[in-house]
Amino acid sequence: MTTLITGGTVVNATGRTRADVLIDGETIAALVAPGSTALGHDLAASAERVIDATGRYVIPGGVDVHTHMELPFGGTAASDTFETGTTAAAWGGTTTIVDFAVQRTGERVQDGLAAWHEKAAGNCAIDYGFHQILGGVDEDALKAMDELVSEGVTSFKLFMAYPGVFYSTDDQILLAMQRARDNGATIMMHAENGPAIDALVAQHLARGETSPYFHGVSRPWQLEEEATHRAIMLADLTGAPLYVVHVSAKQAIAQIAAARSRGLNVFGETCPQYLYLSLEEQLGAPGFEGAKWVCSTPLRSREEGHQDDLWRALRTNEAQVVSTDHCPFCLKDQKELGLGNFSKIPNGIGGVEHRMDLLYQGVVDGKISLERWVEICCTTPARMFGLHGTKGVLAPGADADVVVYDPAGHTSIGYGKTHHMNMDHSAWEGFEIDGHVDTVLSRGQVVIDGGQFHGRAGHGRFLRRGLSQYLV
Numbered sequence: 250m251t252t253l254i255t256g257g258t259v260v261n262a263t264g265r266t267r268a269d270v271l272i273d274g275e276t277i278a279a280l281v282a283p284g285s286t287a288l289g290h291d292l293a294a295s296a297e298r299v300i301d302a303t304g305r306y307v308i309p310g311g312v313d314v315h316t317h318m319e320l321p322f323g324g325t326a327a328s329d330t331f332e333t334g335t336t337a338a339a340w341g342g343t344t345t346i347v348d349f350a351v352q353r354t355g356e357r358v359q360d361g362l363a364a365w366h367e368k369a370a371g372n373c374a375i376d377y378g379f380h381q382i383l384g385g386v387d388e389d390a391l392k393a394m395d396e397l398v399s400e401g402v403t404s405f406k407l408f409m410a411y412p413g414v415f416y417s418t419d420d421q422i423l424l425a426m427q428r429a430r431d432n433g434a435t436i437m438m439h440a441e442n443g444p445a446i447d448a449l450v451a452q453h454l455a456r457g458e459t460s461p462y463f464h465g466v467s468r469p470w471q472l473e474e475e476a477t478h479r480a481i482m483l484a485d486l487t488g489a490p491l492y493v494v495h496v497s498a499k500q501a502i503a504q505i506a507a508a509r510s511r512g513l514n515v516f517g518e519t520c521p522q523y524l525y526l527s528l529e530e531q532l533g534a535p536g537f538e539g540a541k542w543v544c545s546t547p548l549r550s551r552e553e554g555h556q557d558d559l560w561r562a563l564r565t566n567e568a569q570v571v572s573t574d575h576c577p578f579c580l581k582d583q584k585e586l587g588l589g590n591f592s593k594i595p596n597g598i599g600g601v602e603h604r605m606d607l608l609y610q611g612v613v614d615g616k617i618s619l620e621r622w623v624e625i626c627c628t629t630p631a632r633m634f635g636l637h638g639t640k641g642v643l644a645p646g647a648d649a650d651v652v653v654y655d656p657a658g659h660t661s662i663g664y665g666k667t668h669h670m671n672m673d674h675s676a677w678e679g680f681e682i683d684g685h686v687d688t689v690l691s692r693g694q695v696v697i698d699g700g701q702f703h704g705r706a707g708h709g710r711f712l713r714r715g716l717s718q719y720l721v
């Protein structure tokens with residue numbers, strides 16, 4: 250099947266141009282100047298399918314390198330399956346996810362990964378890869394790291410938060426980083442000082458401060474800055490590449506910026522919730538509503554300027570990637586586990602469907618350029634995690650993962666379940682976006698068009714990733 254996307258403005262991280270996109274089967278065959286006869290024939294006449302993108306942007310499909318489908322957390326599990334979550338992603342113009350396989354305590358790393366393959370295989374509407382969460386670092390886990398790298402799982406997440414659940418001590422982090430330096434993997438870090446947070450949580454609860462707002466108050470920016478700094482020092486010492494996930498504090502960004510200016514392979518990711526939402530709004534939410542915005546790292550104070558600083562950091566490349574940390578829980582029976590005790594609210598916000606739109610609003614609002622939107626949402630995440638060449642770029646030979654985005658369109662995120670994620674609410678209720686995802690192709694197949702889902706669970710393939718292409 251050949252497809253021609255005509256009349257649009259093709260936007261890559263490197264620039265924009267008026268061009269038609271010729272797709273042959275699953276890959277992009279050529280970008281051609283409109284009306285070109287360069288290929289020796291009238292492309293529009295010979296293509297089996299023509300998609301009219303007049304007046305719209307044609308961009309690479311979004312690459313969301315931080316999702317948690319079915320993540321077990323606090324006695325429950327994230328509510329999106331690979332089928333519902335990847336379908337919602339497609340609706341929002343995301344055509345690749347990299348999800349976190351979990352090694353539970355006491356389990357072999359390889360068995361944790363195998364369980365994730367089983368959850369995802371045959372169920373995904375778009376292509377997917379895995380990072381591996383290490384539930385502990387011992388000799389077996391270190392050996393498993395080498396094995397996983399050879400199987401295309403080339404990044405490992407460690408937690409400096411959540412003692413007793415996912416937590417790694419500094420000596421374990423050091424050993425994992427040494428291994429990553431040797432096998433080329435990237436270490437992804439949840440950088441918050443978990444033991445100090447646990448002490449603060451206990452003090453708030455003892456004072457009867459139990460509402461969702463105190464989740465944020467018990468995780469102050471100092472404990473994010475401190476952990477970020479500690480992780481950077483360990484990365485410097487060992488020579489491992491370090492990618493700090495879900496940065497929300499401007500002081501943590503400053504640590505990353507300082508490390509980068511010293512030439513270290515240290516990278517920063519943030520998420521839409523840290524760009525738009527704040528602790529003040531969580532405080533103002535009635536009743537238990539604030540539970541919708543309980544995630545870690547937490548939302549930060551708008552008054553302190555974290556949101557503005559994160560946008561600035563995205564512009565200046567102090568932060569490189571925007572992912573969602575998609576980790577959805579319903580209010581009913583899930584978030585409600587923390588009624589009367591904020592520390593029992595499962596941590597996470599669902600957003601895999603809204604990232605491309607929310608960041609496009611940043612273009613409309615003059616916070617980032619059109620090309621930077623594509624760079625931080627598509628191109629850099631693909632390069633950072635070994636998918637460049639196939640994902641995150643519109644170029645000959647790349648997978649035909651394409652979004653036709655309408656800057657004159659509009660997207661309203663309503664109240665309750667007005668989206669496609671498996672949640673009974675949304676953290677983004679009431680958001681209005683000055684743009685719209687019109688058409689989405691995944692490896693040459695139309696999956697979204699005309700307000701309809703045309704994809705299928707099982708179309709998505711596992712992506713064996715290479716090493717990061719962001720390093721020298």
Ligand code: DUC
Pocket residue numbers: 317322439543544545546574576596597598
């Ligand atoms: N943060 C979240 O908000 N959810 C899952 C895990 C995490 O670190």
Ligand code: ZN
Pocket residue numbers: 439494495545546
């Ligand atoms: Zn995390």
Ligand code: ZN
Pocket residue numbers: 315317574576
């Ligand atoms: Zn996460």
Ligand code: ZN
Pocket residue numbers: 655657658659685686687
């Ligand atoms: Zn439209």
